[in-house]
Amino acid sequence: MSTVIIYDFLRAVVRVSAPLCYAGLGELLVEKTGMLNISIEGTLWLSSLAAFIINYYYGNPYYGVFVGMFVGMLYYLLFGLFSIYIGLNQVLIGVALNLFAYGSTFYIYRFVFEWRERTTIPSVKTLMDDLRIPFLSDAPFLGGVLFNQPITVYGLYILIPLAYYLLNKTMYGLYITSIGENPEASDRLGISVFKYRLLCLCLGGLLVGLGGSIFTTYLSNIYLDQMIAGRGFIVIALLILGSWTPLKTIGAILLYSFIEAFQYRFQALFASLMTFIPYQFVLMLPYLTTIIALTVIGRKIKPPAWLGKHYTRIK
């Protein structure tokens, strides 16, 4: 009995963490090059809505995921256009793009689904299926947890080592890190700052879009306005906790997902505990932990030195 509960719970942890892991890796790639894209929140909103609409009308969640990825990439490239080429302050444009995303998702959702005539909440019947991997899923206990999941989770098993390898062991990773630390010096060494920043925005946008679309193609069959509810900012917080390294970030995301899944699963079980610790404090936890961690071990958490600063080529 109790093993079944724990088994279910661990599967839920993996499930909840998948979109955050994608978004975290995408944003990590972007922040490594020294761009602080706080419009990750808006990107998640837009891509989850796009995926939902496509899934609703075409009845195939995988189309939804693809379109969500594309939307994510476009929104990240829009950020890149303003921050790299027009040279706006990244914080300002991030806030503006977030507001734009909040408003436009609200607007688009109501127009696409004819909010005045409709009486029921639109829901989709097609969600991504769990794919059971033949031999691995038969392994005792963890086999079912790790290898009986949708295809997006398997994507992560490839992506996380790949991101680690790319950032730590290859020349490109070194380029990306050096751009984030000192774009001027990198430019003088012949590394094309703008090219790498755009490339990272493309890749990062694809990953964040993928993360956002998982919300409406796997986790839930309806779309809600407050669905993302600040998870983009949570990802930024967890990125700080992971001190901008892929493995530590994934660790932080798993820890957060553990708490989130715990809160959903055992709300009824530990009702007395939940009245003692209201749910708002659970939502607050990643932010509070980040602030406390920054205060206590702030010296050990070193962001890319040019994070959030604008870079223009020396004339």
Added chain:
Amino acid sequence: MVTIKIVNVVSFFLGFSILLLFTVLLFLVAGLDPLTSIHLLFYYGFGSPNYLIEALLRSVPLLLISLGLMFTFIAGVWNIGAEGQFCIGAIVAASIALYTAWMPFPIPLILATIGGGLGGALYALVPAYLRAVRNINEVLTSLMLNYIAIYFVSYLILGPLRNPTTNFAETPPIPETAIAPRILSGYRLNYLSILAFTLIPITLIVLSKTGFGMSIRFMGQNPIAADFIAIDRKRLILRTMFISGFLAGLAAAHEVLGVVHAVRQGISSSYGYISIGIAYFGGLHPIGIFLVSLLAAGIINGTRLICFFLGIPIGLSDILFGALPIFVFISNRVVERLIVNRLIYGRGVQ
């Protein structure tokens, strides 16, 4: 001296006109007659004395927050935590008002106003301290603190401070003794709003005539040179953030004690975020900020009313405020590079 550049003014209006074209597009998508809708948007914004006074009232929180942000932005400190400071200010003002209700009339009002301001200011000191002493990016910390404040307020108004007589998530109504009296009966403009407008000349003087204003401008333009003339950067960061948080808290006190008379879920309808744009587009100058915040307030009121009357989803004002910076900045670049550089100075596009 603090100046407003003509290029920026021109490009703001150019960007604003592009925004209006974009709005027309949105109305067409919604299947409405665009010209009537645009007319209604401005009519509900500024069209009659009643609507104009409502716009003035709405502009007060925007004005206060962006006046505060102005100091931090001039000093080169990116405080995006105004949303959180606003929330904390609101809840502090409301609780002081609720617990001092037994005192005679003006005392609870004054206490709650100052308390709201101080609440916001102390909350702003957290990212300021981390930036000044620990050298931690204030953008990240103030962003995190926004959400901490929002959830904390949400906890309070659903839990300990909840109004027991209604089903909504809100505090009990503010007692009579703490409500800011209205200037004209029938209009919601109150004496706290007047206080806000008197801050425009005060901030202008502080900015252009005092050593403090001088040193924050110096620091914003060249932080390294500021060290050489012995400007204490840490102290200035703390001070500007304190002012910014105080004004955000004051804005919250105005909303709670003067307009809404309670703290509700979503009392700050992204004022903190919109004000970042307002401070920037007002050219970091108090008068510019006043004009832009009045315009923004009219647009907020106008979009809310046309959304209500014409049956469009209320997401319109967020879309417009998200799109405004984009258009204004594009037109700014176009004006600067194509017109000023090429036609006036005869330089090519860089």
